[in-house]
Every structure is written in C-alpha cells, then in structure tokens.
Amino acid sequence: MMRLQRIWKRVWYRERELWSINLFAIAWVVVFAYIPMYGIIYSFFNYFPGKKLSDSEFVGLKYYIEFFSLPDVWLILRNTLVISGLNLTLGFVAPIILALLINEIRMVNFKRVIQTVSYLPHFVSWIVVASIIFTMLGNEGIVNEVLMKLGWIQEPLHIIGEGKYFWGLLTFSNIWKGIGWSSIIYIAAIAGIDQELYQAGAVDGLGRFGMAWHITLPGVRPTVLLLFILGVGSLLNAGFEQQLLLGSPTTREYHEVIDTYVYRYGIQLGRYSFATAVGFMSSILGLALVLLTNKLSKKLTDMSII
Numbered sequence: 001m002m003r004l005q006r007i008w009k010r011v012w013y014r015e016r017e018l019w020s021i022n023l024f025a026i027a028w029v030v031v032f033a034y035i036p037m038y039g040i041i042y043s044f045f046n047y048f049p050g051k052k053l054s055d056s057e058f059v060g061l062k063y064y065i066e067f068f069s070l071p072d073v074w075l076i077l078r079n080t081l082v083i084s085g086l087n088l089t090l091g092f093v094a095p096i097i098l099a100l101l102i103n104e105i106r107m108v109n110f111k112r113v114i115q116t117v118s119y120l121p122h123f124v125s126w127i128v129v130a131s132i133i134f135t136m137l138g139n140e141g142i143v144n145e146v147l148m149k150l151g152w153i154q155e156p157l158h159i160i161g162e163g164k165y166f167w168g169l170l171t172f173s174n175i176w177k178g179i180g181w182s183s184i185i186y187i188a189a190i191a192g193i194d195q196e197l198y199q200a201g202a203v204d205g206l207g208r209f210g211m212a213w214h215i216t217l218p219g220v221r222p223t224v225l226l227l228f229i230l231g232v233g234s235l236l237n238a239g240f241e242q243q244l245l246l247g248s249p250t251t252r253e254y255h256e257v258i259d260t261y262v263y264r265y266g267i268q269l270g271r272y273s274f275a276t277a278v279g280f281m282s283s284i285l286g287l288a289l290v291l292l293t294n295k296l297s298k299k300l301t302d303m304s305i306i
Helices: 002-014 015-023 023-044 064-068 073-102 106-122 126-137 141-148 165-193 194-205 208-232 241-246 249-255 258-267 272-302
Strands: none
Touching: 002 015, 015 023, 023 272, 064 272, 073 106, 073 165, 073 208, 073 249, 073 258, 106 165, 126 141, 126 165, 126 241, 165 208, 165 241, 165 249, 194 208, 208 258, 208 272, 241 249, 241 258
C-alpha cells in the first residue's frame, strides 16, 4: 500500500500541470455524471415525490420486468432500433463523405463558406427545425403547393401525417442538422495525414479518387472506428425532441421510442421509479454493446478504445 502511494505521488508530481488543467473537467464529470448515479436506487423502490426513500416500499426488479411486459414493448424496441440503426449507418457515413468532399476543395474561401454553411444547422434548435419541416412539408406547405401548381399531384401529400414516411423524414432531418458538425473531427483527422503520402501517390499515378480511397480513408480509419464503437453505445437512444415535435397520434406506430415512452408514461404520470429503471436498463445495454463492439473491433482490426 505504501509503495502504491509513493508511485501515485510521483505520478502526480510529474504530471501536476496536466492534472491542474483538467481539474475543472474532472470536477464537472464527478458532479454531473457520477453523483447523480445515486438516483439509480430509486428504480428498486415504489417511490413518490415528497416521500422519504426509507419510507418507500422496496419492489426489487418489478419495474424492469414491467417494461418487458408492456403490450407495446416490441413496437417501442423496433422503432428505437430502426431509427438508431439508420442514424448509425446513413447518419454515420454522411459526415465522412462530406469531410472527404470538403478536403478535395482547393479554393480556400469557397471551402470556408461550405464548412460554415454545413455547421449552421447544428446550432438551430429542434423546435425551429420542426417549424421549418411543417412549413415545407405540411398539407398546405410550400412543397405541396408547388407540386399542385405544376400539376404533378391532384391533392396534397400527407408526408408528415403518414407513418410510412416518418423514418425517412427523421433520418433526413438528423443528417441535415448534424452532418456539418460531425464532419469537423474527420476534417481534423484528414489534416493530420502526412502530406508526403499524397506526393508519393501522385508520383505513382493515383488520381484524386485513388488518393481518397488509398490514403485518406485509411488515414482516418482509427477515428472512424473509435466514433463507431462509441456510437453503438447510443443504439438504444434514438432521440427525444425530434419524435416529440414531429410525431403525432397518426405516426405513433413509427415514432414512439424508449425515451418518448418513458417521458409520457413515466415522467408525466409521476412514475419516476419506472422511468429510472428503463433509463438505467438502456444505459447498461448501451455499455454492453460498446464493450462487445470494442472486442470485435480489436479481434478483426486490432484497433480498440481500451
């Protein structure tokens, strides 16, 4: 024990500047990420606000079992996995493609304009995005009005109110809103690639597509794998604001996910223990998926985050 303490003291003294710089970040994580984990205990009690936890009935795994006993549980899980899967495939690949395209732009001023324009939607709230979508695609929206004036349709298309369009609409909205912001890290990774590799590629006769395929993509592969592994952990987190704002009773069969269900039937009805249980269960499953994906990545590509 004494030897371990001496080792920690030496490490602390040698890296004291680094620890000092990260002190506030560590404090933020402890206060807002670790201390609130105490609330997990409420999922094992029949808790009501204003009542002491010691006076609440211990129910064990009741609320965990209750979630899987719900009549809509498979519908909720299907929507969650489908929406998350679309975001993890199409939504994950889109920023990589954008970063590659931006990297190929040689005009510096035009490149900056494209980057700025692609970043802007990230700073727009989902309330504004939902308003734009309703204005554009509503029954009396601009799209329907233009199509009817052109004679392509005889009556308005119910794009927002039709459940079969909801997954595509939501995926497109997520990509539009996040593609620019998500591409920043890939652009930074591309900037770190040794330029001599491109010069050697030009000597070997590689064109711009060949350089992107054989030099740029392999150069950012560690970054792509890292973000993909972390993204798998959010597979049960399909979003909340989007579904709540764009969804309607007619699209519930397609938009209801775990988070919105917990909000409606947990938080709004005062069933905080049930909401806590479902949230904790989603976190545990997300962690398990991250560890499994990390293990597979290490086995197949010899790359992992731990």
